[in-house]
Amino acid sequence: MEALAATVSWDACLIVLPLLGAIACFAWPNAAKKLALGTALAVLVSIASLTIRVTAAGAFRHAVGAWGAPLGIELLVDGLSLVMLSATAIVGLAITIYSAGYFKADVSSRFWPLWLFLWASLNALFLSSDIFNLYVALELTGLAAVTLTALAGSADALTAAARYLLVSLLGSLTYLLGVALVYHGFGSVDMAVLAGRVESTPVFWAAFSLMFVGLALKTALFPFHFWLPPAHASAPAPVSAALSGLVIKASFYILMRLWFEIVPADYSTFTNFLGVLGAAAVVWGGLQALRAKRLKLLIAYSTIMQVGYLFLAFPLAVAAAWRGALYLILSHALAKSAMFLAAGNILYCAGHDRIESLDRIAQRLPMSLAAFAVAGVSIMGLPPSGGFIAKWLMVEAALKSGQWWWAVTLVLGSLFAAAYVFKVVGYAFTQAEAPHTSIDVPAAMEWAALALAVAAVLMGLIAPWILASMEIGRAFPGAAIP
Amino acid sequence: MILSDYVAAVLLLVGVFFFLAGTVGLVRFPDVYTRLHALTKSDNVGLGFVVMGLAVEAESWFVVGKLLLIWMLVLLAGASVAHLIARGATQRGVRMWTD
Amino acid sequence: MSSVPLFALVGAGLFCIGLYALIVYAHLLRKILAINVMGSGVFLVLATLADRTVNAAPDPVPHAMIITGIVVAVATTAFALVLMLKVAEKTGRAELPDERTG
Amino acid sequence: MQLFNLALGLLLLMTLGGGIWRALRGPSAADRMLSVQVFGTAAVAVLLLLAQAFGQAALRDVALAFALLAAVTAVAFVRRAWAEEVDCDPE
Amino acid sequence: MDRLTLVLWIFDSVTGLGLLLLAGWALASPQLFRGIILFVAFSLMMSIAWVRIDAPDVALAEIAIGAGLTGALLLAALSRLGDSEPTQESMNRPIERSYRARTFRSLTASLLAAVAVALVFLILALPGDSEGLGAEVAASLDASGVSSPVTAVLLNFRGYDTLLELLVLLLALLGVWSLGGLPAQPVSPAVLVLDTLARILIPVLLLSSAYLLWAGTHAPGGAFQAGAVLGAAGVLLSLAGWQVRQRYTGVTLRLLLIAGPSLFLAFALYTIVAGQSLLEYPPQRAGVMIVLLEVAATLSIGTTLAALFVAEGPRNKEGQ
Numbered sequence A: 001m002e003a004l005a006a007t008v009s010w011d012a013c014l015i016v017l018p019l020l021g022a023i024a025c026f027a028w029p030n031a032a033k034k035l036a037l038g039t040a041l042a043v044l045v046s047i048a049s050l051t052i053r054v055t056a057a058g059a060f061r062h063a064v065g066a067w068g069a070p071l072g073i074e075l076l077v078d079g080l081s082l083v084m085l086s087a088t089a090i091v092g093l094a095i096t097i098y099s100a101g102y103f104k105a106d107v108s109s110r111f112w113p114l115w116l117f118l119w120a121s122l123n124a125l126f127l128s129s130d131i132f133n134l135y136v137a138l139e140l141t142g143l144a145a146v147t148l149t150a151l152a153g154s155a156d157a158l159t160a161a162a163r164y165l166l167v168s169l170l171g172s173l174t175y176l177l178g179v180a181l182v183y184h185g186f187g188s189v190d191m192a193v194l195a196g197r198v199e200s201t202p203v204f205w206a207a208f209s210l211m212f213v214g215l216a217l218k219t220a221l222f223p224f225h226f227w228l229p230p231a232h233a234s235a236p237a238p239v240s241a242a243l244s245g246l247v248i249k250a251s252f253y254i255l256m257r258l259w260f261e262i263v264p265a266d267y268s269t270f271t272n273f274l275g276v277l278g279a280a281a282v283v284w285g286g287l288q289a290l291r292a293k294r295l296k297l298l299i300a301y302s303t304i305m306q307v308g309y310l311f312l313a314f315p316l317a318v319a320a321a322w323r324g325a326l327y328l329i330l331s332h333a334l335a336k337s338a339m340f341l342a343a344g345n346i347l348y349c350a351g352h353d354r355i356e357s358l359d360r361i362a363q364r365l366p367m368s369l370a371a372f373a374v375a376g377v378s379i380m381g382l383p384p385s386g387g388f389i390a391k392w393l394m395v396e397a398a399l400k401s402g403q404w405w406w407a408v409t410l411v412l413g414s415l416f417a418a419a420y421v422f423k424v425v426g427y428a429f430t431q432a433e434a435p436h437t438s439i440d441v442p443a444a445m446e447w448a449a450l451a452l453a454v455a456a457v458l459m460g461l462i463a464p465w466i467l468a469s470m471e472i473g474r475a476f477p478g479a480a481i482p
Numbered sequence B: 001m002i003l004s005d006y007v008a009a010v011l012l013l014v015g016v017f018f019f020l021a022g023t024v025g026l027v028r029f030p031d032v033y034t035r036l037h038a039l040t041k042s043d044n045v046g047l048g049f050v051v052m053g054l055a056v057e058a059e060s061w062f063v064v065g066k067l068l069l070i071w072m073l074v075l076l077a078g079a080s081v082a083h084l085i086a087r088g089a090t091q092r093g094v095r096m097w098t099d
Numbered sequence C: 001m002s003s004v005p006l007f008a009l010v011g012a013g014l015f016c017i018g019l020y021a022l023i024v025y026a027h028l029l030r031k032i033l034a035i036n037v038m039g040s041g042v043f044l045v046l047a048t049l050a051d052r053t054v055n056a057a058p059d060p061v062p063h064a065m066i067i068t069g070i071v072v073a074v075a076t077t078a079f080a081l082v083l084m085l086k087v088a089e090k091t092g093r094a095e096l097p098d099e100r101t102g
Numbered sequence D: 001m002q003l004f005n006l007a008l009g010l011l012l013l014m015t016l017g018g019g020i021w022r023a024l025r026g027p028s029a030a031d032r033m034l035s036v037q038v039f040g041t042a043a044v045a046v047l048l049l050l051a052q053a054f055g056q057a058a059l060r061d062v063a064l065a066f067a068l069l070a071a072v073t074a075v076a077f078v079r080r081a082w083a084e085e086v087d088c089d090p091e
Numbered sequence E: 001m002d003r004l005t006l007v008l009w010i011f012d013s014v015t016g017l018g019l020l021l022l023a024g025w026a027l028a029s030p031q032l033f034r035g036i037i038l039f040v041a042f043s044l045m046m047s048i049a050w051v052r053i054d055a056p057d058v059a060l061a062e063i064a065i066g067a068g069l070t071g072a073l074l075l076a077a078l079s080r081l082g083d084s085e086p087t088q089e090s091m092n093r094p095i096e097r098s099y100r101a102r103t104f105r106s107l108t109a110s111l112l113a114a115v116a117v118a119l120v121f122l123i124l125a126l127p128g129d130s131e132g133l134g135a136e137v138a139a140s141l142d143a144s145g146v147s148s149p150v151t152a153v154l155l156n157f158r159g160y161d162t163l164l165e166l167l168v169l170l171l172a173l174l175g176v177w178s179l180g181g182l183p184a185q186p187v188s189p190a191v192l193v194l195d196t197l198a199r200i201l202i203p204v205l206l207l208s209s210a211y212l213l214w215a216g217t218h219a220p221g222g223a224f225q226a227g228a229v230l231g232a233a234g235v236l237l238s239l240a241g242w243q244v245r246q247r248y249t250g251v252t253l254r255l256l257l258i259a260g261p262s263l264f265l266a267f268a269l270y271t272i273v274a275g276q277s278l279l280e281y282p283p284q285r286a287g288v289m290i291v292l293l294e295v296a297a298t299l300s301i302g303t304t305l306a307a308l309f310v311a312e313g314p315r316n317k318e319g320q
Helices: A002-007 A010-027 A029-057 A079-102 A105-127 A131-150 A155-186 A191-197 A202-219 A228-234 A237-261 A268-291 A295-316 A319-350 A366-380 A386-400 A404-429 A443-470 B003-028 B032-057 B061-091 C006-024 C028-050 C060-091 D002-025 D029-054 D058-084 E002-028 E032-052 E056-081 E085-091 E099-125 E134-144 E149-157 E159-178 E192-215 E223-239 E251-273 E283-310
Strands: A060-063 A074-077
Touching: A010 A029, A010 A074, A010 A105, A010 E159, A010 E251, A029 A079, A029 A105, A074 A079, A074 A105, A074 A191, A079 A105, A079 A237, A079 A319, A079 A443, A105 A131, A105 A237, A105 E159, A131 A155, A131 A202, A131 A237, A131 C060, A131 E159, A155 A191, A155 A202, A155 A228, A155 C006, A155 C028, A155 C060, A191 A237, A202 A237, A202 E099, A228 A237, A228 A295, A237 A295, A237 A319, A268 A295, A268 A404, A295 A319, A295 A386, A295 A404, A319 A366, A319 A386, A319 A443, A366 A386, A366 A404, A366 A443, A386 A404, A386 A443, B003 B032, B003 D002, B003 D029, B032 B061, B032 D029, B061 D029, B061 D058, B061 E192, C006 C028, C006 E002, C006 E032, C006 E099, C028 C060, C028 E002, C028 E032, C028 E056, C060 E056, C060 E134, C060 E149, C060 E159, C060 E223, C060 E283, D002 D029, D002 E002, D002 E032, D029 D058, D029 E032, D058 E032, D058 E056, D058 E192, D058 E223, E002 E032, E032 E056, E056 E223, E056 E283, E134 E149, E134 E283, E149 E159, E149 E223, E149 E283, E159 E251, E159 E283, E192 E223, E192 E283, E223 E283, E251 E283
Parallel strands: none
Antiparallel strands: A060 A074
16 A cells, blocks of 8 residues: 555645546536545645655656656646645645535536536646646636536626636637747747747747737736736635635746746846836735625635735745745635635525625625735735745845835735725624625534635744745745745 | 650640639639539539549559549549538529529 | 738738637627637638648647637537527617627 | 649639628628538538648548538538527628 | 648648638637537647548547537537527627737737747747657567557556556536436427438448447557447437337447446456556557457447437436
């Protein structure tokens, strides 16, 4: 048994097992829930084993089909992918447990295969080192995300899903055009091979711009964010959690990989431009979140703001800023999913999510409100949360490199976050004018939300360990802070 | 060029002529039925001559068989579809052109 | 093949025509057509350049990629069409509301 | 002979223009569908001519698939789309 | 030789110009039906273009999938769209003519024109002698188990892509079903001619599918083209009004749908447990395994495409 555990490629398990689970759920809809829970556990075992292996033996590449790049596809397991995979596993497990209670029987049998497909495609995406394979994984992720969004079935959800689908397709086609140019300019689609060949030619920059635009569209970077709020706000709550917590990070992850692995040098005009877009996203997202009348819409706008932070790492360009950005991805994945799950509980209980009519929800769902507030601590970036570590790293990077204006943006973002989190919490305690009936929320759903929120805060306490794992196999680019 | 080349060339030319005639009919004829007529006759005959011309030059009987199969399929589909379209047009009351 | 990658240029043109239609037209069916045209454009760029090798044989890798892409395109098109019909059923219009704001 | 075949292929390609004209012009849906049929048949001929000119046997398979699938599209038109189509242009 | 080049150049230019014009007309057409017809013509023209750029495999896929099935899908969707009355109006509504809308359109157009020009310059600037991976593929072709380079790439060298792609197809169908599927089409009266056509064409389609599958190991063709032709047979069946028996739409249907992906995944799982690289073929058995995978994939692709066309959702009790 131990010998088996040593030879099994756990990275491949992360892709194959959820896919098998998805197909099994499709073939036996009656047993879907049990199959999905089993799959989630199997994935958890795989990610734990993979983490142990990578921590002990370092990063490695896995040549699919034993061909190796450039002919074949290679998977890459290093600190960066490990962090993304772990975040997916943790959030995924919580969503799985939550969804077991959330969906009614008829929707439930449709949800499980789609959700496992999404999980598998995210894992495939975080493992791939091949830019064409990433295109296929992106399409799989996008399609799964859209089908899940449409699951809610309302006119809003369907319209949002249609828009999301078109944006997603546009994004991947634009990315693919970039891939085509890269392939012909440099004769490979493997990132490691490309890293050795790419030169700073106009062809490369055009190709990169195309890939960048495609991915930014999928990441919902301002001003490409227009599709996100309706989709994330109208999807079923566990789906919103996956979309905000994980799916938009997937395209950002590819962007980060490309930036680290193959982009030859950075140009401050371009990175400053990205920083400006990021700052605009922070301000716009913050304002819209404050104005939002519905809880899920508020959380969706908060996501746009958080995406803005991520793009501030480009102009900061020091290793610490990238550490901060990655830390932010992690903590935001946990905190934002927790918020959406908590909002889902409120919606489940009250039947609506209008913020001003949250009739004493604090009494009815104390745990869910606590989950929302605790997750809010991380979103605001208060110590000791993961969000705090992330922002601290980024602010420090901004100040040390003399770009104080980015630090101002980060602080401004925290103020916005504080304002909208307190707004929600405030209404949760007051009595609404029109009291409404409430439905009991299954305990597992409340616990799932709270556990994620607490994890987001506790992440700050194990920061040294996480920060060390991030850079297994690859140091982040940019100078260390003096 | 040997004799078979000349035969093939003539057949191909005739085929292309029919295609041209069919297209002219498609463009110039006054209603859907007459256009249907122009098209199905000329196209199928045109393709038939082209297939024959190519068959003369074909390297093996297998190729000849495949060429004929393709022609038969186009004939079959063309005839059925033309019938269905004409029928449908009549049912929908598309009137025949009268002068 | 000719030295000018003619079809790659056509592909670039198709990409832009499709993108224009995707942005400008409101009807979902048109948008789906536009996405398909854009896809064809990208595939043309990919394949034409595969034919620009020094030796005679074209590069098979892009061809395989295009076949992958075509299958992905038909799958997403089929889904998009059903989604469009559902949107039309619920809202009475196969369009997306307020296209340019949001 | 190669040149001859190609030239004929080119000529056929040009006749496709007539088909497109009818597809644009209409006026009825049936007319448009007809034009696609012409398009299909002419394209089959073009493919066969190209197959001969370049000695590429595989193109005949392409032509075969062409002939088969054109029929399926046409039937889809007759059975599905036609029923709903307003049969005249506002010309 | 000179004249040959000239003729080919004119041929290509006409094809290229035709593509651009057809695309433009198809998208700008005031009537949706006309747009779809022109789009089908566009796809047909695309396959001639594929032939001209030495990609017969792609031409086959484009014909079967792009022109044939996509065309049928679009026409069927349009007919269902006509059912809801208000849509009929918006369908043929001319685009907005207000000042703001016009400015927006011309801005978009000029921006995209600039992008197009930039792309043209870039494509012209690309090296004309790129090697690509042709040499690598040729060098490993003997070990791949098949002699057609495209099939070798699809099933072996980049077989992992193909696995994911099969799943995209299945996922699309799952998506359609999870939307609740579409209401069943009213059974149109049987037409003798159509019935006869179907009776003859369906066996030919099945044979062609098998032929393309077999040809795929050494020539253009393969699982996707074969699957698409198989799917076309299913589409024709459904159009001719033939009903599939109730008992085949449950478990049998699901098994057919998952045959390809599951066989692929079973193979993947085997390589994981055996401690090999993911999807690593044993060299001496690669040929047989590829054929097996292709047969299963063809069945699944064909069934999935036909099911996507029918789009009625599963009819058994538990799937709803």
